[in-house]
Amino acid sequence: MDKIKPNFVLFDLDGTLIDSVPDLSFCVDEMMKQIGMPVRGERLVRNWLGNGVQRLVERALVGSDECMPAQELMDRAYPIFLNLYKHNNSLRSCIYDGVVEGLKWMLTQGYRIACVTNKPQTFAIPLLKDKGLYDYFEFVISGDTCAEKKPHPMPLLNAAKRMNFTPQSGLMIGDSRSDIKAARSAGLHIFCMTYGYNHGEDIRDYKPDITLDSFTELVNHLETKIN
Ligand SMILES: O=C(O)COP(=O)(O)O
Numbered sequence: 001m002d003k004i005k006p007n008f009v010l011f012d013l014d015g016t017l018i019d020s021v022p023d024l025s026f027c028v029d030e031m032m033k034q035i036g037m038p039v040r041g042e043r044l045v046r047n048w049l050g051n052g053v054q055r056l057v058e059r060a061l062v063g064s065d066e067c068m069p070a071q072e073l074m075d076r077a078y079p080i081f082l083n084l085y086k087h088n089n090s091l092r093s094c095i096y097d098g099v100v101e102g103l104k105w106m107l108t109q110g111y112r113i114a115c116v117t118n119k120p121q122t123f124a125i126p127l128l129k130d131k132g133l134y135d136y137f138e139f140v141i142s143g144d145t146c147a148e149k150k151p152h153p154m155p156l157l158n159a160a161k162r163m164n165f166t167p168q169s170g171l172m173i174g175d176s177r178s179d180i181k182a183a184r185s186a187g188l189h190i191f192c193m194t195y196g197y198n199h200g201e202d203i204r205d206y207k208p209d210i211t212l213d214s215f216t217e218l219v220n221h222l223e224t225k226i227n
């Protein structure tokens with residue numbers, strides 16, 4: 001594929017900018033211990049992430065991707081998780097190699113960038129700030145900013161509107177099938193990182209426009225906007 005020159009670029013957070021699973025799995029396991037249930041471990045949490053923290057907790061409680069826990073169990077467990085994650089939001093999480101260089105390069109090339117995540121605002125903003133990434137973005141659309149989250153196109157359409165460009169002139173960079181589905185429905189181009197979380201499946205099977213092993217490869221796929 002030839003290099004493209006999108007008017008704006010939207011970045012996913014978990015699994016794209018930051019490996020947040022170490023903190024999330026710590027909190028899931030502490031919650032499980034506190035309610036007297038078996039811990040789940042990092043590998044399963046990695047596969048259950050991608051549809052917001054509420055869905056992650058539901059999956060952890062039933063031990064599967066699909067089913068729903070009893071409401072009474074969720075009502076007991078979810079507040080415990082929220083309190084734990086509030087205090088363990090960024091301690092163990094790491095920025096992926098190449099991300100800071102990639103974001104700096106985007107800005108020097110004249111790109112306008114924002115973050116679109118399914119993580120609720122109360123966790124997304126402190127995490128981005130703690131890791132020194134917040135100031136790179138014009139704005140952050142979190143999992144609870146719009147009425148719908150990815151894979152629904154609404155957060156991406158909202159971002160395009162705030163950028164004042166058509167969705168078709170934008171690019172989403174993510175790591176999961178939710179990012180691909182949202183981008184396709186909204187009409188954006190979509191690049192995916194191979195190192196992220198995609199429910200244990202190879203992201204190439206979902207056919208993004210491009211797959212990247214590192215943000216340092218962005219230079220191979222994007223034109224400069226400064227001429
Ligand atoms: O909170 C999640 O489930 C994942 O969030 P993401 O959209 O940044 O990958």
Ligand SMILES: [Mg+2]
Nearest residue numbers: 012014015175
């Ligand atoms: Mg993600």
